[in-house]
Amino acid sequence: MKKDMISAERKSKLLKFCKSVGIKFKNIELLEQAFHHRSLTNEIKSAKNNERLEFLGDSVLGMVTASYLYKSLENPEGDLAKIKSQVVSEKTLAPIALSLHINSLLLMGHGEQMSGGQTKPAILADCMEAIIGAYYLDQGYKAAEKYVLSFIIPEVEKTVSNGLKDFKTQLQERFQKYSKQTPRYQLISKTGPDHDQTFEVSVQLGDKTFGPAKGKTKKEAEQLAAQIALQKYDFTSI
Known part of the structure; x- marks a missing residue:
């Protein structure tokens, strides 16, 4: 130029x-x-x-x-x-x-x-x-x-x-390490108008379920459910 x-x-x-x-x-x-x-x-x-x-x-x-x-x-x-x-x-x-x-x-x-x-x-x-x-x-x-x-x-x-990894990634890596399975997320409910929705999600590790957790997006609710599972699940018991 x-x-x-x-x-x-x-x-x-x-x-x-x-x-x-x-x-x-x-x-x-x-x-x-x-x-x-x-x-x-x-x-x-x-x-x-x-x-x-x-x-x-x-x-x-x-x-x-x-x-x-x-x-x-x-x-x-x-x-x-x-x-x-x-x-x-x-x-x-x-x-x-x-x-x-x-x-x-x-x-x-x-x-x-x-x-x-x-x-x-x-x-x-x-x-x-x-x-x-x-x-x-x-x-x-x-x-x-x-x-x-x-x-x-x-x-x-x-x-x-x-932290380098989000809660979902941490949960998946730890659960797979011990069980060779992957966490399963379930949408329990979706409420509110389109511009202000609330999602409620639980996560299942084998036969144990954690949550539900609420978030303004499904992704946020899944992250919070994964955080609950990380805090409460005894991975060494698998």
């Missing part, structure tokens, strides 16, 4: 973003490209989209995160893989993008914008990776690593403190 294609107002916004996240670009056009969703090129043929930068940034993000986990945690490989998959996921990256106001700088085609593209998790996460790719090209690995760690370390700490 040529320099004269970036307006003074747009450049000011990009520089403000850089300052807010603690990064510097020699080639501001690279950063600008990172904010170009592919739908933009459908309307402006001369505009480059951010897909190639996203591809590169995804690899840099993965490398930085894997290296940090290896150096900072003594967990086995399986745990490190689970942590990595959580912290570099769309579910994690999209809220970070919103907190950095990346959505306000995204440029996309009219149709995508009208459908709420600037707040779609997949688009936000992809843009985060594109920015990493652009920064890596502009400033090198060490600078990109510092930027990535600024938001990945808190997510790693959060993931570790919250």
Whole structure:
């Protein structure tokens, strides 16, 4: 993208973003490209989209995160893989993008914008990776690593403190280990209007039933039922 294609107002916004996240670009056009969703090129043929930068940034993000986990945690490989998959996921990256106001700088085609593209998790996460790719090209690995760690370390700490496995996963792994069977969940009831439903679920381990537990979604009720079973079931008695 040529320099004269970036307006003074747009450049000011990009520089403000850089300052807010603690990064510097020699080639501001690279950063600008990172904010170009592919739908933009459908309307402006001369505009480059951010897909190639996203591809590169995804690899840099993965490398930085894997290296940090290896150096900072003594967990086995399986745990490190689970942590990595959580912290570099769309579910994690999209809220970070919103907190950095990346959505306000995204440029996309009219149709995508009208459908709420600037707040779609997949688009936000992809843009985060594109920015990493652009920064890596502009400033090198060490600078990109510092930027990535600024938001990945808190997510790693959060993931570790919250536990690596949800209650359903823990219950399934423990029950299968002792019995070679899987827990069976049963929806007991579903009450309330469509916009405010309550689900009641129980879980059966062999001939024993635990719950029911209530939740605002079926998934939440299943998690709570699994938590009850984990607390009350004597797995060594199988």
